[in-house]
Amino acid sequence: MKSNNRVAVLYQSQAPPPKNGITKPMKAGGYADSGADIAFSLRRHQTEIVTPSEAPSVNHDLDWVFPDTREGIQLAIEKGANVIWLNTVLYAGHPIENFTDMDISVVGQIPRNVDIYDDKLVTNQLLKKHHLPIPRSVMITADNATDFHLEFPYPVVAKPIRGRGSQGVTLVQSREQLAIILGEMLGSKDYGHAIYAEEFLSGEELTVTVMTPGKYSINKQWIDKTGYWSLPPVRRFNHQNGIAPYNGTVAVIHNSEVLTENQLEKTEIKQLLKECELAASLVNAKAPIRIDCRADCDGNYFLFDLNMKPNMTGASRPHRQDQDSLTAIAARKIGWSFDDLILNMLNQKWKL
Known part of the structure; x- marks a missing residue:
């Protein structure tokens, strides 16, 4: 049955303002590629998508997404959007905050929380205060x-x-x-x-995607998740000089794999997932977050990077079949296609 969602996806049109003299670099294209993947995926599953172009081309990212400016958001709403997908880098004072008095829902994080927890030192201090292992x-x-x-x-x-x-x-x-x-x-x-x-932690690197509490469709059953919960961890390999390469250089499907069933049953992995879920609750995540973890030489895992805006590219459009993100790779382990992942994320929309 078709829902009453009319979704517009935003992309990052400009770099966020510096915070206490610290600058966050902007991704080339501002996540327009993953935004177009998301919009295309939703459209082919009977979700009404609002787009800047009346006839978006499958190969042209900007046909599918609106800039995250006040004017871009206003245009999306004027064209009928009642759900704004915040596929962009947020911060306190982001233009989306100008629309809090309107009856719209969002998929994404609370802007002021991203502003706080994008600072890795602040986040690490928070995690350390709650006895979570950090480098x-x-x-x-x-x-x-x-x-x-x-x-x-x-x-x-x-x-x-x-x-x-x-x-x-x-x-x-x-x-x-x-x-x-x-x-x-x-x-x-x-x-x-x-x-x-x-x-530097010399052991195995894992990436954990933590999902929010909510109602999810898994294996054709609706399941109520009352707390934060993790997708299966993804192991990273083929590091370059000790560091996982930037995904714009090497697609993550070429250097990542989900843990096996036997690996998922290990005590240290179960403990790591509990720690990641606690971290997600501490930052009050309203959408999936990604936490990069790595073991030391003794096999003890540490949380070294909490990312409030995980890249959400996916193999939806025909020319991007190698573009599954780490989250999409993890989702496949529980039986979700990229489309399933995106539809379940949409189900967790919240009122701005």
């Missing part, structure tokens, strides 16, 4: 770039504080190399006036 780290600014102190050995990982995926993430072998990396990252202004260095 040791230190913030480095232009002021202390020559006299910072590490309480953990090299190699270390240099990262943007408000990063995006593995962009700007570098494995550093010595203090001398770190000084060079610091000069490049701070000098580029791409990430703002500070970065952080984190202890």
